[in-house]
Amino acid sequence: MPQAKSKPQPKPLLASDIILDRSDPAVVTVTLNRPERRNALTLSMWTELGRIFSDLGAESAVRAIILTGAGGAFSAGADISEFPAVRETVEEGRAYEAACSRCETAMATCSKPTIAAISGACYGGGAARSSSTAAWWAEVPS
Numbered sequence: 629m630p631q632a633k634s635k636p637q638p639k640p641l642l643a644s645d646i647i648l649d650r651s652d653p654a655v656v657t658v659t660l661n662r663p664e665r666r667n668a669l670t671l672s673m674w675t676e677l678g679r680i681f682s683d684l685g686a687e688s689a690v691r692a693i694i695l696t697g698a699g700g701a702f703s704a705g706a707d708i709s710e711f712p713a714v715r716e717t718v719e720e721g722r723a724y725e726a727a728c729s730r731c732e733t734a735m736a737t738c739s740k741p742t743i744a745a746i747s748g749a750c751y752g753g754g755a756a757r758s759s760s761t762a763a764w765w766a767e768v769p770s
Contacts (some may be wrong), residue, residue, distance in 0.1 A: 631641035641672035647681065647698075654691040655739055657745075663699020666749055668707035671714045671727060678731035685738040693738065695761060696745040697754075705752025728753065735760035 647718060651659040660667035669677070697703050706728075714767050715721045735742060745756035 633657045635716070636710075638713045639670040639672065639707070639710050641670070641676055643763060644725065645673055645749060646672070646676055648668045648680070653689050655694065656690055656692075657694045657696060658684075659696050659698050661696075661698045662707075663701065665707055665709075666701040666704035667697040667699070667754070668704040668709075670707045670710050672733065673707075674724075674731045678727070678734040681734040681742070685734075685740050690740055692741045694743045694745050695735075695758070697748065700747065701722075701749040702744070702746040702749070703754025704749060705754045732760045750765055 644661055647659040647661045649659065650652040658677070659672070660669070662673075669747060673741050681693065684693050744761040746758055750758055
């Protein structure tokens with residue numbers, strides 16, 4: 629008798645997925661750090677990114693936030709390889725979109741000036757992330 633196929637699990641958030649650089653306490657750089665996936669965001673990253681922007685917005689020492697991507701890409705958007713684990717049903721799809729919306733809202737309503745430092749690829753949800761910031765800076769390839 630064939631065994632039932634188990635449902636894939638969502639990707640856990642790794643400490644290295646999102647890096648905060650606080651070398652200048654007034655300007656925090658938030659780096660999406662999954663260059664092997666062109667900084668595609670997992671569900672756990674969407675959730676964490678929203679929390680980060682909410683928290684940084686409440687910190688009095690922070691004067692500005694820069695969002696960027698590591699390894700030659702800003703962001704490819706959502707990590708679609710995770711979709712079977714997090715968007716298989718209508719309910720899961722709605723919960724996923726709600727998490728993305730909470731992230732976008734946290735970024736768009738952040739009380740600190742936010743800048744998307746775009747270098748390289750910026751697709752789909754990555755473009756949405758950049759448009760949730762107050763300003764954009766893009767590197768133009770020569």
